[in-house]
Amino acid sequence: MLDMRDIxxxxxxxxxxxxxxxxxxxLDALLAADEDARRLRGELDEIRRRRxxxxxxxxxxxxxxxxxxxxxxxxxxxxREAEVEERYRAADELRRSLQSQxxxxxxxxxxxxxxxxxxxxxxxxxxxxxxxxxxxxxxxxMERLDLVDFEGGAKVAGQKFYYLKNEAVLLELALMQFxxxxxxxxxxxxxxxxxxxxxxxxxGIGFNPRGESTQIYNIENSDLCLVATAEITxxxxxxxxxxxxxxxxxxxxxxxxxxxxxxxxxxxxSRGLYRVHQFSKVEMFAFTRPEDSAEMHDRMVSIEERIxxxxxxxxxxxxxxxxxxxxxxxxxxxxxxxMPGRERWGEITSTSNCTDYQARRLDIRYKEKGAKGTRLxxxxxxxxxxxxxxxxxxxxxxxxxxGSISLPKCLGLADIQPR
RNA sequence: GGAGAGGUGGCCGAGCUGGUCGAAGGCGCACGCCUGGAAAGCGUGUAGGUGCCAAAAGUGCCUCGAGGGUUCGAAUCCCUCCCUCUCCGCCA
Numbered sequence: 403m404l405d406m407r408d409i410x411x412x413x414x415x416x417x418x419x420x421x422x423x424x425x426x427x428x429l430d431a432l433l434a435a436d437e438d439a440r441r442l443r444g445e446l447d448e449i450r451r452r453r454x455x456x457x458x459x460x461x462x463x464x465x466x467x468x469x470x471x472x473x474x475x476x477x478x479x480x481x482r483e484a485e486v487e488e489r490y491r492a493a494d495e496l497r498r499s500l501q502s503q504x505x506x507x508x509x510x511x512x513x514x515x516x517x518x519x520x521x522x523x524x525x526x527x528x529x530x531x532x533x534x535x536x537x538x539x540x541x542x543x544m545e546r547l548d549l550v551d552f553e554g555g556a557k558v559a560g561q562k563f564y565y566l567k568n569e570a571v572l573l574e575l576a577l578m579q580f581x582x583x584x585x586x587x588x589x590x591x592x593x594x595x596x597x598x599x600x601x602x603x604x605x606g607i608g609f610n611p612r613g614e615s616t617q618i619y620n621i622e623n624s625d626l627c628l629v630a631t632a633e634i635t636x637x638x639x640x641x642x643x644x645x646x647x648x649x650x651x652x653x654x655x656x657x658x659x660x661x662x663x664x665x666x667x668x669x670x671x672s673r674g675l676y677r678v679h680q681f682s683k684v685e686m687f688a689f690t691r692p693e694d695s696a697e698m699h700d701r702m703v704s705i706e707e708r709i710x711x712x713x714x715x716x717x718x719x720x721x722x723x724x725x726x727x728x729x730x731x732x733x734x735x736x737x738x739x740x741m742p743g744r745e746r747w748g749e750i751t752s753t754s755n756c757t758d759y760q761a762r763r764l765d766i767r768y769k770e771k772g773a774k775g776t777r778l779x780x781x782x783x784x785x786x787x788x789x790x791x792x793x794x795x796x797x798x799x800x801x802x803x804x805g806s807i808s809l810p811k812c813l814g815l816a817d818i819q820p821r
Numbered sequence: 822g823g824a825g826a827g828g829u830g831g832c833c834g835a836g837c838u839g840g841u842c843g844a845a846g847g848c849g850c851a852c853g854c855c856u857g858g859a860a861a862g863c864g865u866g867u868a869g870g871u872g873c874c875a876a877a878a879g880u881g882c883c884u885c886g887a888g889g890g891u892u893c894g895a896a897u898c899c900c901u902c903c904c905u906c907u908c909c910g911c912c913a
Contacts, residue, residue, distance in 0.1 A: 440872085443871090444873085447871095447873095447883090448882090451882070453894085454881095454894085456893060456894085457840075457892095459893095460893060461894085469893085472893060473892095473893045474893085477892095480892095480893085644831065646831070774867085775869080775870095776869070
């Protein structure tokens with residue numbers, strides 16, 4: 403969420419930003435609600451001030467005839483307060499719901515564009531392999547090698563669920579282990595996080611747990627949701643806290659399952675593991691001082707590049723354009739791996755600098771040594787490894803004519819042999 | 822799941838027979854004195870949010886887990902919920 407004062411004072415900028423992101427938000431309604439809320443808040447404060455004044459003046463013993471009118475006035479004020487407060491709350495709630503729709507500001511260097519077609523390729527690393535045979539896609543590979551059971555997944559849990567089998571299980575575990583080891587080397591504190599989280603944490607991170615286009619599974623009869631990423635549980639971990647400046651930056655790595663309803667994306671990229679309802683992921687998260695977040699963002703990209711370089715997967719780095727940025731992201735870089743089965747690049751990581759957008763709602767601040775007050779931290783998240791997508795890239799790039807699949811040495815696994 | 826105890830400022834911890842409490846004391850932190858320098862010691866200061874004000878000063882409002890209630894007045898009394906701890910039960 404943006405600061406309401408910024409929205410008021412940088413209106414033109416906010417409007418332009420909303421336009422650049424291809425969003426439609428009724429900013430005038432927000433500003434009107436803000437006016438109302440502020441005016442009513444002033445009234446409310448004045449009523450309360452008088453109430454406090456009255457009760458303060460009645461602390462000592464008093465003659466009954468002096469006391470009675472004060473008690474009476476206090477009583478009346480209480481009623482007026484309740485009435486004004488109700489109106490204030492309504493205005494405040496409206497303001498808040500509109501305010502939370504306003505996207506973060508955007509980094510000036512982020513490319514202008516409507517959708518993912520206009521993302522900007524920054525560099526390509528590694529070479530897509532040349533096969534002297536027709537490469538298979540991961541679905542054919544995995545079924546041939548008995549590494550996956552999509553039909554079983556569909557029977558038990560529905561479309562877009564799957565069972566990993568045999569070497570794929572070891573591969574998933576090895577990849578998690580590998581990514582975790584690298585994150586430890588890079589100074590991250592590692593977590594295996596809850597796979598569920600409270601709705602208000604999801605809200606704070608910027609996920610919309612409700613509504614028709616939600617990506618989020620809700621748990622009935624509770625205020626819990628299945629997490630869509632450990633970004634939610636890692637970012638939420640420090641909600642409401644004030645951090646000592648010298649502890650920053652805080653680097654957290656988290657392993658979780660990720661659950662996504664994928665509402666509205668039926669049919670698109672639907673084959674195999676590319677878009678599924680559940681997958682495992684190792685996630686990076688950072689809390690930094692505002693002046694350090696840009697550098698941290700670059701560092702997180704470089705960690706991702708290290709991971710995919712060591713895995714020997716050809717990839718490119720993409721600078722996400724304004725229209726393709728999520729609302730909380732100030733800037734976002736994706737890594738896209740070469741996927742021979744699709745004969746194109748496919749997103750395998752995504753790392754966002756969300757500046758103070760999430761911190762404001764989650765109320766995560768830090769205290770500067772010797773300075774008065776607190777400041778909001780900057781929060782960044784990035785994929786270390788999303789297991790389903792990484793598996794696609796590994797299997798498709800590693801396939802050989804004899805039907806075997808070569809795996810990178812760093813995983814410590816034997817190549818997968820044909821049945 | 823059952824019984825009990827508890828959730829207070831950056832941290833620890835008093836207050837909880839309603840008003841003098843945004844809150845003792847300590848730690849930490851900042852500044853100063855002391856010192857050749859440091860430690861110790863001494864002194865002073867130190868919660869957050871938000872509004873008014875150009876800003877500072879000042880001042881209003883809110884916040885003692887969350888929400889509601891009683892009252893002129895609630896950290897303190899009542900109710901609901903959440904969380905933590907101890908014991909018991911159950912279980913991997």
